[in-house]
Amino acid sequence: MTNAREVVRQRIGRLGERLIGKVADADAQVEKELMKEMEIAFQEFGIEARILSVSGVKTDEMNCLEIPLKVRSEKDVFLKDE
Template sequence: MIIVEIINAREVVRQRIGRLGERLIGKVVDAEAQVEKALIQELDNAFKEFGIEARIFSVDGLQMVGKSHLELPIQVREERQVSSKQD
């Protein structure tokens, strides 16, 4: 499995859309999502060329912690406590 963390997404988008678009970064444009979308397209093309079958995921929230840990925060939508005792 390969994990790629893009660490300069804002700069890449800034170079692509110029100074006017720079003001939109973070308001209208999700820089990380845009760069990931472009990267996924390039990977898709390269994989097809080499006959590689793969599943490519773009996920939000993962963070690398040093070189040995991947932090996976979760958002709890609902919590329920179930008890086997009868009231």
């Protein structure tokens, strides 16, 4: 999301945006509302779904999706010489 603050400002005004900015993340607020709207739309069309909000996923300047992974451990496996 690139304009979450603007959306919040339009919905609740500048003062509300300042207050929400102190208490909650504007992106999270917009995502929450978007998920509610998606849920309603899916229900109207009879669609069962799981909606996820995921942090860390972004696009680069070439519009390629970047998904960072946290590697907890790593192990190299080699064939045994016989």
